[in-house]
Amino acid sequence: MRRREFLLAGSAAAAFALRSPQALAQARAAGWRADRTLVLVELAGGNDGLNTVVPYADPAYQRLRPAIAIKREAIVQLDEKLGLHPSLAALGEAWKAGELAIVQGVGYDNPNRSHFRSIDIWDTASGSNRLLTEGWVSRVIGASRRQAERLADAVVLGGGAGPVGGAGLRAVSMPDPQRFLRQAEGMKAADAHPANPALAHLLKVQHEIQDTARELRGVLARAPDVRGEFPPGPLGQQLRVAARLIAAKAVVPVVKVALGGFDTHANQPGPHANLLRQLGDGLAAFRKAVTGAGRWGDVLVMTYSEFGRRAAQNGSNGTDHGTAAPHFVLGARAKGGLHGPAPDLADLANGDVRHAIDYRRLYATAAQTWWGFARTGAFDGHAPLPILKA
Amino acid sequence: MRPVRFALLAALVALPALAAAQAPSASPTLTADDARHLLVRTGFAALPAEIAKFEGLSRAEAVKRILAGARAEAVTPPPAWTREVRDLRPPGRAASPEERRAWQRQRVEEGLELVGWWYREMIATPSPLTERMTLFWHNHFTSAFRKVRAPVLLYRQNATLRQHALGSFAKLVHAMAADPAMIVYLDSLQNRRGFPNENFARELLELFTLGEGQGYTEADIKEAARAFTGWSLERETASYRFRPFLHDGGEKTFMGRTGRFNGTDVIDIVLQQPRVADYIAEKAWREFVSEKPDPAATGRIAGRFRASGYDIKVLLGELLLAPQFWAPENRGRLVRSPVELIVGTLRQFDLPQPDDRILALLGRALGQEPFNPPNVKGWPGGTAWINANTLLVRQQLLRRLTAGEIPAAGRQTAEGEMEAEAPSMTPEERTRRQRALERRMARRLDGADLDAWYAKLDRRWQTPERVTALLVAVKPVNPPRPDSDPARFVRDLVLDPAFQLK
Numbered sequence A: 001m002r003r004r005e006f007l008l009a010g011s012a013a014a015a016f017a018l019r020s021p022q023a024l025a026q027a028r029a030a031g032w033r034a035d036r037t038l039v040l041v042e043l044a045g046g047n048d049g050l051n052t053v054v055p056y057a058d059p060a061y062q063r064l065r066p067a068i069a070i071k072r073e074a075i076v077q078l079d080e081k082l083g084l085h086p087s088l089a090a091l092g093e094a095w096k097a098g099e100l101a102i103v104q105g106v107g108y109d110n111p112n113r114s115h116f117r118s119i120d121i122w123d124t125a126s127g128s129n130r131l132l133t134e135g136w137v138s139r140v141i142g143a144s145r146r147q148a149e150r151l152a153d154a155v156v157l158g159g160g161a162g163p164v165g166g167a168g169l170r171a172v173s174m175p176d177p178q179r180f181l182r183q184a185e186g187m188k189a190a191d192a193h194p195a196n197p198a199l200a201h202l203l204k205v206q207h208e209i210q211d212t213a214r215e216l217r218g219v220l221a222r223a224p225d226v227r228g229e230f231p232p233g234p235l236g237q238q239l240r241v242a243a244r245l246i247a248a249k250a251v252v253p254v255v256k257v258a259l260g261g262f263d264t265h266a267n268q269p270g271p272h273a274n275l276l277r278q279l280g281d282g283l284a285a286f287r288k289a290v291t292g293a294g295r296w297g298d299v300l301v302m303t304y305s306e307f308g309r310r311a312a313q314n315g316s317n318g319t320d321h322g323t324a325a326p327h328f329v330l331g332a333r334a335k336g337g338l339h340g341p342a343p344d345l346a347d348l349a350n351g352d353v354r355h356a357i358d359y360r361r362l363y364a365t366a367a368q369t370w371w372g373f374a375r376t377g378a379f380d381g382h383a384p385l386p387i388l389k390a
Numbered sequence B: 001m002r003p004v005r006f007a008l009l010a011a012l013v014a015l016p017a018l019a020a021a022q023a024p025s026a027s028p029t030l031t032a033d034d035a036r037h038l039l040v041r042t043g044f045a046a047l048p049a050e051i052a053k054f055e056g057l058s059r060a061e062a063v064k065r066i067l068a069g070a071r072a073e074a075v076t077p078p079p080a081w082t083r084e085v086r087d088l089r090p091p092g093r094a095a096s097p098e099e100r101r102a103w104q105r106q107r108v109e110e111g112l113e114l115v116g117w118w119y120r121e122m123i124a125t126p127s128p129l130t131e132r133m134t135l136f137w138h139n140h141f142t143s144a145f146r147k148v149r150a151p152v153l154l155y156r157q158n159a160t161l162r163q164h165a166l167g168s169f170a171k172l173v174h175a176m177a178a179d180p181a182m183i184v185y186l187d188s189l190q191n192r193r194g195f196p197n198e199n200f201a202r203e204l205l206e207l208f209t210l211g212e213g214q215g216y217t218e219a220d221i222k223e224a225a226r227a228f229t230g231w232s233l234e235r236e237t238a239s240y241r242f243r244p245f246l247h248d249g250g251e252k253t254f255m256g257r258t259g260r261f262n263g264t265d266v267i268d269i270v271l272q273q274p275r276v277a278d279y280i281a282e283k284a285w286r287e288f289v290s291e292k293p294d295p296a297a298t299g300r301i302a303g304r305f306r307a308s309g310y311d312i313k314v315l316l317g318e319l320l321l322a323p324q325f326w327a328p329e330n331r332g333r334l335v336r337s338p339v340e341l342i343v344g345t346l347r348q349f350d351l352p353q354p355d356d357r358i359l360a361l362l363g364r365a366l367g368q369e370p371f372n373p374p375n376v377k378g379w380p381g382g383t384a385w386i387n388a389n390t391l392l393v394r395q396q397l398l399r400r401l402t403a404g405e406i407p408a409a410g411r412q413t414a415e416g417e418m419e420a421e422a423p424s425m426t427p428e429e430r431t432r433r434q435r436a437l438e439r440r441m442a443r444r445l446d447g448a449d450l451d452a453w454y455a456k457l458d459r460r461w462q463t464p465e466r467v468t469a470l471l472v473a474v475k476p477v478n479p480p481r482p483d484s485d486p487a488r489f490v491r492d493l494v495l496d497p498a499f500q501l502k
Helices: A002-009 A014-028 A059-064 A086-096 A115-124 A136-141 A177-185 A197-222 A234-247 A269-292 A360-370 B002-022 B032-042 B048-054 B059-068 B097-124 B128-138 B151-164 B169-177 B180-185 B199-209 B218-227 B263-271 B275-288 B295-307 B312-321 B338-348 B356-366 B388-401 B427-444 B450-456 B464-471 B486-495
Strands: A037-044 A100-107 A154-156 A171-173 A254-260 A299-304 A325-330 A337-339 B231-234 B239-242 B252-254 B257-259
Touching: A037 A234, A037 A269, A086 A100, A086 A269, A086 A325, A115 A136, A136 A360, A171 A197, A171 B388, A177 A197, A177 B388, A197 A234, A197 B388, A234 A254, A234 A269, A254 A269, A269 A299, A269 A325, A299 A360, A325 A360, B032 B048, B032 B059, B032 B128, B032 B464, B048 B059, B059 B312, B097 B128, B097 B151, B097 B338, B097 B356, B128 B151, B128 B275, B128 B312, B151 B169, B151 B180, B169 B199, B169 B263, B169 B312, B180 B231, B180 B239, B199 B218, B199 B263, B218 B252, B218 B263, B275 B295, B275 B312, B295 B312, B338 B356, B338 B388, B356 B388, B356 B427, B388 B427, B388 B486, B450 B486, B464 B486
Parallel strands: A037 A254, A037 A299, A100 A337, A154 A171, A154 A254
Antiparallel strands: A100 A325, A299 A325, B231 B239, B252 B257
């Protein structure tokens, strides 16, 4: 706290700064840690887990992927069996600092291989035979009362509203904050409280837009930009905006960013390396920027993707839709290291890595361990993982 | 003069009271406001000329007229390719990458054309109720381009939905079970003897007829799936085909009955469940009357619907004549869907239809892409149409549509801003598209010349009160100043939250 206050005193936007620690303190008192931000990183298209966290020592890995296996000498070693794709080298620093948790074998029963259906399942935390329409975050925090000075419950910087979709949440999608402000300015204020429920809903949403716009103006004024080398490309841009919001002490429980193009059915190596570079470099820059702003302790980053890919390559030097995959959890409070069993290529299910950890356990970790919600029914009894420090 | 004026005033005050007193006994005749309500709720907009035709009719006459005008076919000629025999199989191994891309691109182009065609029909149709019901059934028996991938199948499904839109619900269910788009959408192709795929069977019970968890078991779903094995299609001609060698002809026990049932038998058994009529009546109530069905009323309406053998006109007639439909407290309490808002605004102000790409992009930004519902449950609708993002886009659209014509100098085609839709949309594309939509709306979307529109209005609508009553169903949140010029007044009305309601 001290460090933060010190930094603020020197900032040009002292007027806003005075208010924000109060907002953070207020958020902390809400019964759950609304002052903590979860950054959800969607890897859209189905990221290839075996070429992300590579079981390089397993001879079956080379055998299954003669043309697309990552060269052993290029791998960023994590231990004697597993290593990161070379494009993720920038994450090495977080790994060494013990802030990168890698959760392996994340998936679910009766996996669905359709992009649309499977991302629906991940977004809503539903079993594969159940159809839910509200995003999992909305189901967890939707019911809790909103604090006056929260920027929004969720800010979507990339991709669809997915996990934060649904009526219960104040989620704002703003690929470009300036543009959002311009659009919001066109709305007339309305102070009516009509009995007509449809009209009341419209006015409520209108108020939310105006509240968010007001908060956002303050946020942008007190953190004109963040330092750091963010990689070129959409994910780098989104992470820069995310860092800026967090550096400005915006109270926003969820920030969602997304990178697409992981549906690598053909000629995978080049494009996949490029995507992972954006991911690795982007997260490393984000970590640096948020640390510099003194807020890294309030941030947890979590990746997700609709599915992993098949263990064997296909006939076009690519991979087809699979099931389980590893995911990253990054933050000062993450328990660095490998969690969950390494993929067993000798024991595949239908050509896929077996899943060992239900993806809802990641969500339960965010809800209960990170935000401090009591056990919720939202995850069908799936318990948190021991991947965060106390 | 003074006493006369007073007497007149007294008479004016007494009139509504008299009308109210008479209401329960005599069949009330439609006022202009009633006619507007009926037209907007059963269509997309109410134009003064249409209102004039319904004013003064009794409710029964008015509803009868709307139902009698219902069509079973579109008036707008469909794209030529819908009449061709289509092979659904992608280009074979011999095809070059260019040929494959061309094939993909053609599908995407046809998909866009199909969306544009349906909008043209919704705008041009003499029977808006037919299109509203086609949309209603599209949201009930969902199929989506993103899975079906073949525009010709979605066109044919749309034609089938329209054919039965106000016909027999029983026939509609049977038609949908054998509908090629549905067969692809709900994996009936994978439903084979020994390897049943339950997708269609589950939705048949859960979403199409009974409602989630209402009077069926998981075992019923499994048995129904067996009964539908072999319901397939012929890819070469894109048509339904029953494949006997894939069909499980064995004995099934379904909803307490045992026999060697096929899919048709299963549907017949389901349609004998009384719950079906209730489920459909409740859903139609939410579409036409209010967000909260009145169980006594829907129970009664469902009874008539059931007794009629699932005649959809009977269902709608009952709904539209229910006192709750006309009740003042239910007016202006439903949110206009994106399609209703777009079509309604274009119809109301006689605006040219935007190009197909704008419509497709708008649908995505507003949360309702025709031929692409989000999942098998369809669009949730109601107040869920409105969130921070969709409300901003709605306002942006309406601002553009009321901003007057685009001067010729500003009119240019923004080349390369929109490419054909890729098989799965990436987040970057989504962002890019949102920007492309804004650019296109700014450059290509003509707005109404509101002065000219107002000048052409029938004289009796040319007062602040009447034009307000014409355009919005409830009192505006920010009533425009009565002394503002007409164009400004109308624009403020359209941008008022009240305009989002029906």
